[in-house]
Amino acid sequence: MASLISDTAPWKDLKSHVGEIEKTHLRDLMNDAHRCHSLMLEFDGLFLDYSRQCATVDTMSKLFSLAEAAHLKEKINSMFSGEHINSTEDRSVLHVALRAAKDTTINSDGKNVVPDVWQVLDKIKEFSDKVRNGSWVGATGKALTNVIAIGIGGSFLGPLFVHTALQTDPEASKTAGGRQLRFLANVDPVDVARNISGLDPETTLVVVVSKTFTTAETMLNARTLREWISSALGPQAVSKHMVAVSTNLKLVEKFGIDPNNAFAFWDWVGGRYSVCSAVGVLPLSLQYGFSVVEKFLIGARSIDQHFQSTPFEKNIPVLLGLLSVWNVSFLGYPARAILPYTQALExxxxxxxxxxxxxxxxxxxxxxxxxxxxxxxxxxxxxGTNGQHSFYQLIHQGRVIPCDFIGIVKSQQPVYLRDEVVNNHDELMSNFFAQPDALAYGKTPEQLQSENVAPHLVPHKTFTGNRPSLSILLPSLDAYRIGQV
Known part of the structure; x- marks a missing residue:
């Protein structure tokens, strides 16, 4: 029988360490300046502070031993070298190749896949440039200024996240001037109605994203929009108004899309990691231009390299992963709240x-x-601060839910109002800094009594504290930083 990680000595060591941590309040841990300093690090302008986790330097050392027992370093190397670590589907897992530099070698089944990636990226650049500069037009000769991307799951959630984050970035919003990008995912006809509302088929380009071109929901939505275009402009208009992101060129052609207007991706791209493939890069390049999207890819690459080469003690993705294991499998906290203090990361x-x-x-x-x-x-x-007026009471006073706070030093859209003592972004960030402390320190009945709170209200206003969180601070939120996120 295969051995489990829970059979190893480091796992058992961590299990017996739980009691020690449960006896310690974060209030006391936070008084240890050396410990706090040890649980902070910076990489390429990104700052991580995990000193408000229910963990000591000793806890971290035990977690690093667990990573060693799990052969994490070897597994990272296996992923980057194209081994078939997706054993259930017998595939490589190479989303890192999607944002690799041109001169990199990343092999899958003995073949360097990076030239294939760049061939598709160059094709996307050429096509999106043509659509954006008006040399590729619709069936009636009008410029295509609206894009509807049809996909579901990873073909939708990743690109939508990046699009939402870029919308208010000054550089990206400038390059997107006069254009619209919408995402159709749900097979519910309400989603179709919302996507085509106010759009004219004459100026709309539809991107159908389906690896096999057989995904039921995606293809029904694609047929629905094909009918919308055909009934307005005639069936021959489909080849001018619909393109595909797929590997199944036969079905693409059968559908009525010119296979030359199909953009490839590969079996070694898991759907949920596909935003850096044509799945995300094509619609985002049509909206913002390829140069903005390339900065997003370079940001993702910076974290890939950091993840691959940095010792675990300073490795941000590894630390976040180990802390999740600690919180879920050892401390028994089943959930994690992701709390970005910027609407752009909604x-x-x-x-x-x-x-x-x-x-x-x-x-x-x-x-x-x-x-x-x-x-x-x-x-x-x-x-934040929306969540504070929604579910934070449960986090402060009910169940323990570890929180990941994400803050931005420089707002995408700063506002300075005359006669306001604190500007909008500073108001937001004061909440970002206050919440992790409130979760860690809490408020005792004694403190409340000293503030003359009525005795019957003391239990309702007591915050026990000792609730773990970590904070990630980014210098700004441009395409590069969104890639890092």
Whole structure:
């Protein structure tokens, strides 16, 4: 029988360490300046502070031993070298190749896939340039200024997240001037109605995203929009108004789309990681121009390289992963709140829900053995300060839910009102800094009594504190930083 990670000595060591942590309040841990300083790090302008996790330096050292027992370093190397780490489908997992530099070599089944990636990227650049500069026009000769991308799951959630984040970036909003990008995912006809509302088929380009061109919901929506275009402009208009992101050229052609206007991606791209493939790059390039989207890819590349080469003690993705394991499988906290203090990241939580919960949503090991411990977490979230007026009371006073706070130093759209003592972004960020402290320190009955709170209200106003969180601070939120996120 395959051995489980829970059979190893580092796992058992962490299990026995839980009691020690449960005896310690974050209030006391936060008094240890050396510990706090040790649980902070910076990479390429990104700052991570995880000192408000229910963990000590010793906890982290035990987690690093667990990573070693799980052969994490070898598994990272296996992924980057194109080994078939997706054993259930016998495939490489190479979304990192989608944003690799041109001169990189990343092999899958003995073949360097990076030239293939760049061939598609160059084709996207050429096509999106033509549509944007008006040299590719619709059937009636009008410029195509509106794009509807049809996809579901990863073909929708990743691109929607990036689009929403870029909309208010000054550079991206300038390059998107006069254009619209919409996403049609749900097979519900209400979603169709909302997507075509106010649009003219003459000026609309439809991007159908389906690897096999057989996904039931996507293809029904594609046929619905094909009918919308055909009934307005005639069936011959389809080849001018519809393009595809697919690997099945035969079905693309059968559908009525010119196979020359199909943009490839590969079996080694998992759907939920496909935003950096043609799935996301094509619609986003049509909206913002290829140069903006390329900055997004370079931002993602910076984290790939950091993840691959940085020792675990300073490796942000590894630390976030280990802390999740600690919170879920050892401390027994089933959920995580993703709380970006910027409206631009409002679609981050749904994207991460899929990337994390759909990827890790099994109760068995890679060998198919039922796990004797809880794994995977429930992800949810809203932008601050909206969430504060929605579910934060539960987080402060009810169940313990570890929180990931994400803040931006420089707002995409700063506002300075005359006679306002604090500008809007500073008001937002004061909440970003206050919430993790309130969760960690809480408020004791004694403090409330000293503030003359009526005795019958003391239990209702007591915050126990000792609620874990971490904070990620970005210098700004442009295409590069969105790629890093």
């Amino acid at each position: 679609k981050l939580a749904p994207h991460i829900q899929q990337v994390s919960m759909e990827s890790n949503g099994k109760g068995v090991s890679i060998d198919g053995v039922r796990l004797p411990f809880e794994a995977g977490e429930i992800d949810f979230g809203e932008p």
